[in-house]
């Protein structure tokens with residue numbers, strides 16, 4: 001039987017509590033005593049949910065501050081402790097008593113092994129058996145109150161997925177929309193949309209029984225049921241829901257037993273006229289490693305993808321979030337951020353939150369100069385230098401031509417077009433001048449490069465599939 005992913009080497013050899021104590025100790029060393037006491041001492045670990053560690057802070061301000069300033073570092077430290085933890089969610093929540101003394105003892109370099117601290121119960125037992133704390137609770141994982149339709153900003157890249165989500169929320173189990181399969185890259189709003197559906201259905205007139213969970217949680221539950229020989233209960237309780245939502249289904253790849261169980265649950269629910277909503281990072285047909293019959297069934301309803309954000313969407317999201325936070329963010333700053341932070345909405349949001357925390361803390365207005373300073377690290381990461389060689393290599397690979405054809409004299413369309421794409425990207429992603437770029441492409445004239453750039457821009461306007469292709473290349477090169 002497959003092992004739960006939460007039981008990677010680091011988690012099975014030590015409790016989560018110990019890992020957490022080490023992480024706190026590391027942070028304390030890194031940031032120094034004063035900063036640690038000011039911002040981080042009040043953090044407590046509420047648990048691990050799926051691939052997320054949930055860290056809570058007692059005030060909104062502390063939460064925003066820690067999220068903005070230490071969120072990435074916390075994620076990185078967690079990942080070192082346990083690769084199955086992919087991110088850290090910093091939330092507002094009640095504080096658990098954690099005495100200073102316990103904390104002192106937990107810091108590395110002091111006497112004795114780190115003690116468990118700031119954690120109510122271990123979530124996975126020492127042997128990594130995958131027993132979750134909430135095995136007793138009801139089916140659904142908690143829904144994030146921020147993730148509703150009201151707060152979801154609609155734009156070209158997500159309008160179709162959004163419309164489908166709305167439809168399902170209004171009328172679950174509508175033929176043609178069951179299952180609803182949402183897919184897209186990380187941080188683009190899949191979980192947000194799923195929670196929004198769940199909220200809307202729960203608050204609807206016919207208040208139905210909605211179960212939302214990550215695929216990982218589904219697996220943990222299933223394995224726990226197998227161990228405690230309560231699979232019948234597991235099946236029955238699951239089949240009593242009206243709407244089953246499973247997030248990040250790609251997690252089930254390679255987990256054949258769990259996939260099988262999910263498949264049966266899926267069929268039972270759909271046959272009973274219940275709604276299924278699933279998300280994944282790829283379309284059903286691209287989810288390699290998924291059982292064919294499951295893949296087929298998943299693709300039977302509505303499949304909706306969320307595309308990478310556009311500048312316009314990023315801008316609208318920033319406006320919406322700043323307004324919601326009641327903070328004035330100058331247009332120039334909005335545009336700067338929307339232009340610079342293109343990877344996903346989560347990062348964009350993180351950058352904005354940090355700006356807001358800063359502005360609040362120092363009682364200063366947000367300015368373009370201030371932004372460069374406050375977001376230095378984030379901006380630097382996004383400024384990664386891409387070289388013309390990298391661009392040529394990636395583009396050649398993508399279009400399946402030889403790298404040497406980037407500089408060859410061949411003019412056949414099959415090589416000329418990719419070459420133009422590479423020139424276009426070189427202009428977009430590097431600070432090289434047109435003559436310089438021309439030189440790197442087999443000593444071509446700068447007017448050739450200029451022509452390539454405008455030609456590709458034109459084609460992108462006219463042909464959205466082509467535009468997507470080029471965007472994809474750009475994203476690959478930027479990350």
Ligand code: ADP
Nearest residue numbers: 151152153185186187188189190191192345346
């Ligand atoms: P995914 O599940 O696709 O990785 P999430 O749903 O967790 O992404 O989104 C990441 C963050 O970005 C969340 O805080 C979410 O609220 C925010 N977000 C994503 N898309 C939008 C949107 N269209 N409007 C508002 N917020 C968004």
Ligand code: MG
Nearest residue numbers: 190191192247
């Ligand atoms: Mg998600």
